[in-house]
Amino acid sequence: MKKIFINISLLLSLVITFSSCKKKLADEFNNPELSTKPSIPNFFTAMLNNDRVRPAYWNLRTYLLLQPGVYSQTAAFDNASGVYQQNDGYTGNYWTDFYYASGNGSGVMALYRSIEKTYNGLSAADQATQKVFLEAAKVVLYDQTSKMVDAWGDIPFSQAGNLETNSAIKDAAFDDAKSIYTTCISGLDEAATFFGASTTASTAGFKKQDILLQGSLDMWRRYANSIRLRMLMRMSFLDEATAKTAVNAMLSNTAAYPLIDGGSVANYSPASSDVLLQPLTTNQNTLLNAFTEGSSFYAPDYMLNTAMLPANDPRIPVVFDKFGKTVNGVFVPNATYKAMPITFTSDQQSNNYTSYSTIDSATFLNNLKLPGVVITASEVNFLKAEALERWGSSSAAETAYNTAVSQSVAFYYYLNNLGGGKVAAPDAPTLAAFLNNTNVAYAGTTDQKLAKIWLQKWVHFGVLQSDEAWSEYRRTKFPQLTFVTQTQNGYQLPPTRLVYPSIETAYNSHYSAVQAKDTRTTKIFWDVK
Known part of the structure; x- marks a missing residue:
């Protein structure tokens, strides 16, 4: 790993003391001993306060819009010769924001290692009261780690964070991508089991520090199960037997494996059912500049012209202008x-x-209340629909699919309402007509039904979750997008993965172990279809 020396406790203390624009977060960190005594609750809140999860300017402008948004066509882009070439500096920023507590992200890995080290130094009695923070932090770590693997493949993982763990500088080896997935899937199951078995109510301290789910152990359980479901389905074409067994066990026992599925209700409440990272109450920044400094505010061709207009999609008035x-x-x-x-x-x-x-101004460009999307009920029901169509009942898959599409409609009207939009939500007959439109209706062969699931999930991800859209596009090969071949040698078409940024390759002595497969045409391990 890059040799950056960071004192996490000091960094957090300085941020809390001098960043007046984050008063709400400062309240969460109210601990007079922070500068001299490591605090698990404070590390945890910092881990959640992640501008790589919120739709912050820097994350949208330099990562989501320029890389996965282009490669998945969930964002429009300037048709210039170098459009498919990743920006090394910007992707390097994203990489370091995962590992180090500085810049525009929260340093998920560094903060987790700090939590882990502090927890291991506690007495058994203190560990019992702090374990909820550790388990919740694991869920966040595994979620964010999966995104790193989906973008790059093998990454430093098990040895990452030596500075925080051992107060030593040591290059971390690259872990095999599939083994990381296996670790994360197992760890998410363990975390969900912990939250489900907990006999004590969420403590006031955990509720205060938990700016993501407000201390709800039930929601943390659902969050862990839902990310596990996402990861199992993502690797399901590589190891179908393992995925099928685990997913069927989850879907056949909803009491043991509750999910972020909105109660399987079409007209659900995103605010209370989805995992969304709300903006700070002091936020005064919109995404207007992030979209309009380039060509990203144009409506994407395939999404509007091919996927939505022929279906008379009721999301159009709140997604586009x-x-x-x-x-x-x-x-x-x-x-x-x-x-x-x-x-x-x-x-x-x-x-x-x-x-x-163009994309809608109330929903996206000028929306001060736009949350960071972690996982939604619509995505989970699309995952359920795919699993049921492949391994279970097609009629049950249809129910999950119709619920997912309807929830996506509700979700985008919710975002529009947050931004002050005045578009009335579609009534029941309009929604029914949409679900029965030949372009949307759940009919045809198994392959045709799966194609509709994947297309509608891609539409749902849209620009805010372009990283997930790109991963699912590579996994499923849907929708069947056309890319204009560009003239720049070596970058005529989009990549199948990101190459490692120079900020890592120049400093990590273990890079030689993965250098041979560090190409833009190497596929992530689950990309086998």
């Missing part, structure tokens, strides 16, 4: 929703974008 032109000082909106063709050149995009749709 018709846009238009100013004529003689008067804004004239376009007559219909329509995205620019992906085949447009960069010049054509610049000259014609006012005639085409």
Whole structure:
């Protein structure tokens, strides 16, 4: 790992003392001994307060929009020759934000190791009261680790965080991607079991520090189970037997394996059912600049023109805006929703974008209350639908699919409402007509049904979860996107993984062990379809 010397306790103390713009978080960290005594609760809150989870400017502008958003076509992009080449500096920022408590992320790995070390030094009695923090921190670590593996493959994991654990600087070896997945899946099961078996109510201290789920042990249990379900399904084409056994056990025993599924209710409450990281109450920053500094505010071609318009999708008015032109000082909106063709050149995009749709301003561009999306009921029900279609009852799969699509509609209207949008949610007949549209209706062969599940899940992920959309696109090969071949040698098409950033390859002596497969065409272990 890069040799960066960071005193975690001092860093957190400085952030708390001098960052007046984060008053709410400072309240969570109210501990006069923080600068001299490591505090598990404070490390935990810092771990949750992650701008790589929130839709913060830097994360959207430099990572989600430029890499996975382009590679999954969930974001529009400038059709320039180097559009498929990853930005080494920006992906290096993302990489280091996972490992170190500095910059724009929270340093998930470093903070977890600090929690682990502090916990191991406690008495048995103190460990009993602090274990809830450790188990919740594991869930967050495994969730974020899976995203790193999905982007890069093998990563430093088991030896990462030596500075925090042993106060020693030592390069961490790269762990095998599949073995990391196995560790995370097992660890998530153990964490869910802990939260389910806990006989004590959530403590006031845990509730105060838990800025993600407000101390709900039931929600932490569901969160752990749901990320485990996601990871099992992601590797299901590689090791179907293992995934099938584990997933069927989960879906056949909902009492033992509760999920983030919104109670399987179509018109559910995202605010209380989904895992969402809310913005700080002092937040005054929108995503306007993140989207408009490039071409990312244009409506993506395939999503609007192919997936949504033919289905008369009721999400269109809250995901997109018709846009238009100013004529003689008067804004004239376009007559219909329509995205620019992906085949447009960069010049054509610049000259014609006012005639085409953009993403919605209330939902995305100017929404001060937009939360970070960790996992939603809609995604979980799409996962259930796929598992049931492949290994169980097709009729049960249809129920899960219809629920997932309906919940996605409810989710985007919820986001629009947070941003002050005034679009009325679709009534029951409109939603029923949408579900019965031939482009959406759950009908056809097994392969056709699976294709509809994967397409609708891709639409649901959209730009805010473009990392998940890219992973699922590589896993399933749906939707069947067309990419314009670019002229830059070696970067004619999108990659199948990110190459390691130079900030890692230049400093980690173990890089030689993975150098041979560090290419943009190497596939992640689960990418076998």
